[in-house]
Amino acid sequence: MTDEQILLRPESDVHETELQEVKAERDFWHDLFNSLVTDFPEPAMVVDDEGMITHWNEAHVELTGITKDQAIGEQAMDVLGTDSVDETLAETIARTGETIREEQIRSANSEDGSWHIRAAGSPLRTPDGESIGAFEYASVVTDLVEQRKELEQAQEDISATIENAVEDLLSAAGTNAEISEEVDELAAEQVDNLSEVRNEMERLSATVEEISASAEEVSGQSETAAELAIDSETATKEIVSIIEDVRAATETLSENSYELERRMEEIDTVVDVIDTIADETNLLAVNANIQAAQIDSGAGGFSVVADEVKELADQSKGEVETIEDIVDDIRKNTTETISSIETTSRRVDEASERAQIVDEKQSAIESAIEEANTGIEQIAGATDDQAATTEEVATMLGRSVDQIETVADQIEILAETNEKQIENVRTVRKEVHELETDL
Numbered sequence: 001m002t003d004e005q006i007l008l009r010p011e012s013d014v015h016e017t018e019l020q021e022v023k024a025e026r027d028f029w030h031d032l033f034n035s036l037v038t039d040f041p042e043p044a045m046v047v048d049d050e051g052m053i054t055h056w057n058e059a060h061v062e063l064t065g066i067t068k069d070q071a072i073g074e075q076a077m078d079v080l081g082t083d084s085v086d087e088t089l090a091e092t093i094a095r096t097g098e099t100i101r102e103e104q105i106r107s108a109n110s111e112d113g114s115w116h117i118r119a120a121g122s123p124l125r126t127p128d129g130e131s132i133g134a135f136e137y138a139s140v141v142t143d144l145v146e147q148r149k150e151l152e153q154a155q156e157d158i159s160a161t162i163e164n165a166v167e168d169l170l171s172a173a174g175t176n177a178e179i180s181e182e183v184d185e186l187a188a189e190q191v192d193n194l195s196e197v198r199n200e201m202e203r204l205s206a207t208v209e210e211i212s213a214s215a216e217e218v219s220g221q222s223e224t225a226a227e228l229a230i231d232s233e234t235a236t237k238e239i240v241s242i243i244e245d246v247r248a249a250t251e252t253l254s255e256n257s258y259e260l261e262r263r264m265e266e267i268d269t270v271v272d273v274i275d276t277i278a279d280e281t282n283l284l285a286v287n288a289n290i291q292a293a294q295i296d297s298g299a300g301g302f303s304v305v306a307d308e309v310k311e312l313a314d315q316s317k318g319e320v321e322t323i324e325d326i327v328d329d330i331r332k333n334t335t336e337t338i339s340s341i342e343t344t345s346r347r348v349d350e351a352s353e354r355a356q357i358v359d360e361k362q363s364a365i366e367s368a369i370e371e372a373n374t375g376i377e378q379i380a381g382a383t384d385d386q387a388a389t390t391e392e393v394a395t396m397l398g399r400s401v402d403q404i405e406t407v408a409d410q411i412e413i414l415a416e417t418n419e420k421q422i423e424n425v426r427t428v429r430k431e432v433h434e435l436e437t438d439l
Helices: 003-008 011-039 058-064 076-080 089-096 142-438
Strands: 044-048 053-056 106-110 113-125 131-140
Touching: 011 044, 011 053, 044 058, 044 089, 058 131, 076 089, 089 113, 089 131, 113 142
Parallel strands: none
Antiparallel strands: 044 053, 044 131, 106 113, 113 131
């Protein structure tokens, strides 16, 4: 409606029209405000200047479980108040006429569980600026609070885990440092030991080479000994043959000695006969002298003959005694000879047995020398192999020494890296504590 049209109308109509327009505008803004509170996405309410609830949206019902009928017309403090405060935030805003945004988070429990909000609001003023109520809304931060609690718990868990891990890592690093030091010392000791072993192996290699040369020399000497053993065996067989000849000669000599002894017995018999004859002749001579004496001088020649016969008989008897002495000596010598022959025969038998044993031993020696020669040849070959192996082992030990020295160097580098890692871990722990403080 234009100003010209208003001027052309009656005054009463003008006032009525203006009033209708004001009512329409009031109703528009009233409906708009109601719609704003109703459709507000967060829990919202409106109180008047006395703290009475005039508006209560569905989001507030979902949050608190209090219906509109239970809330509207009631004192806000009676519906939402707690023991720790004297008035609600909306009442404070209506009273002070100031816009307020709470920093703290409110928590409460409902039938659906616990909830957390952060409230804010603005005063409702008349055109002249008088506060006649307040609009309060609550930002539901339940998920945020729960997430923050979970984050705090996770942060505490992570912090504890990191702290434990850091402690374990520091402990492990300390242990690693100790082990590295021990390994470094052990490596150094092993280097010294292996160096000594290498030197010993080199000396052993030289010794083995000398043994190999000595084995070859002994092998040659064994061959010479084998040849000498063969010659000795031949000589022993010749000695056995000679001893057999000596045994045969001894047996013949023994038989001849026994024959001589038998003949000596025959001589004894003959000597006894001669001795008997001499005795009888001597007796006859004595009788002849007696007879000659009896005959007187006419038998002088007979007496002379008797004396001669007696003298011959005495000489025969003396010769017989001499023969008996000689025969006794011969018998004694013969007995001694027989005894010596028997002893010689036994010695010859023993010598023959010993010669046979020597012959057998020579054969055994020859076989043993052959086996020894074979063994020495095998030893010589094995010694050559051992010498080559010893040289290889010495070379390998040399490489092992170099490798252990390299390991020792790497362990030193590892120890230095471990120290840096410890510092890094301590830095991480410090940063974690700082982050925890920031959170």
